[in-house]
Amino acid sequence: MDLERALGLIAEVPDFPEPGVLFRDLSPLFADADGFAAVIDALAATVDPGTDVLAAVEARGFLLAAAVGYARAMGVVLVRKPGKLPSVAGRVDYALEYGTASLELPSGVVRPGQRAVVVDDVLATGGTVAAACELLEKAGATVTGVSVVMELAALDGRSALSGRKVSSLLVT
Template sequence: MSRVLTVPDAERVAATVVAGFRDVPDFPEPGVVFKDITPLLADASAFATVVAALAEVARATGATAVAGIEARGFMLAAPAAERAGLGFWPIRKAGKLPAPVHRRDYALEYGTAALELSAHTVGAGERVLVVDDVLATGGTARAACELLEEAGAEVVGLAVLLELGFLDGRPQLGQRPVLALHTEA
């Protein structure tokens, strides 16, 4: 059974997340509602609230590093890592890092993609918290976790601002602990 991740003052943090998202219909294609975090990032108080919550999750899990998934995960993971006194590991889209890299190919609902991590980043036994903005179908998050595990790290959890529960992405992550600061059912 996986451990449950929590944050102090969860209701206030969830309200901050909800207020910070903007729905953009039919982007990037018809029928998709894009979840824009720009309003949250532009509000210093809201941004500080979510960064503090993510840093607390990193400390509570005993993480030795925080990994962010390109691109919006970077905006959250890097300041959370700094606030928790930890290193930040960027998980990049394929072709953005010089060799040698660890690579994980995965399927998307509309094609395939790959994630990469610098081979110089991960030490065996590192404990890493993975951070992203949205958990939707779970494919990208699962690929990021598997990439880290294949490189020798232990994924201590996945933390996201928003989980789109109706897309059922959480089961894709197996027994890895997941924390969503807010869930849309």
């Protein structure tokens, strides 16, 4: 399946999670083997040579980064929601499109000097991805890029990412 057709599998759900929000549901894309493969191949192509590790943002970023990591023979660092880790290297609080949240990085999984690419499903306001970048940098990594399936341009998430290289398969 070509990438355009695969991205066409993303469903639009109006008024979710609250009135006035148009939610993009990637579930139909993930459920389609050919569509999922096309997206993973395209995401893998966005990861620069020389990248040492992928950083996956909970939860859908886990799915994407694990598959890209397998395709590129790279390790994956899991950036978690609070309360999921026995040992925490760092924590960052950040603003969401409709609320606030926190992310944590497990101890001992990032080595100083590693080059990392953050992988997630959607770039909206940029708060989640910016928090992941901050966690990685506090642990000594250099974030060399951000790769997402979809970017919601109207929410201007790129502005929260301080001029970082952002690769989006679909910009809406």
